[in-house]
Amino acid sequence: MRLVSTAVISVVFSMGLVMGWTSTGVGTAQPQRLDLCGPASRSQLRTTLYFGSARPKGSVSELEWQIFLRDEVTSRFPDGLTVWDADGQWRAPGGRIDHERCKVLLLVHPDTAAAREAVRTIIARYRKAFDQQSVLWETAQVCVAS
16 A cells, blocks of 8 residues: 555656756756736746945945945936845855845846846845855745836
8 A cells, every 4th residue: 555655656756847947958947937927917026136335345335235236236227126124134155144245136038048148247246346255046936016
């Protein structure tokens, strides 16, 4: 009986993997894209970036942030964006909880190689300009109606 149960569970699990992934070639599985948006909207990506403000010598000033936003972000995503201030926290390698003020940037854009490269460029330029170890990047598919 246990063998039958294990076999049934394995088949169901395997079917779920096959249904959720489509093969695009030998050994290269990619997630299947679902068009959930319908006729009244279109699929886009929502990218949220979290920019820390602390750096080895002080912090990123509001003026520095505004100049970065104008020169690096708006020039790449001129159709619109949203920014807000936030307080972040994370566990440092030694186990201590650290806190930092940050800017959160929300972009909604087409799912294109050019847009993804623009996001990578923004992250790289912020890290270099303001001595940052990282910029948190999250992306999700969203439906946009205008």
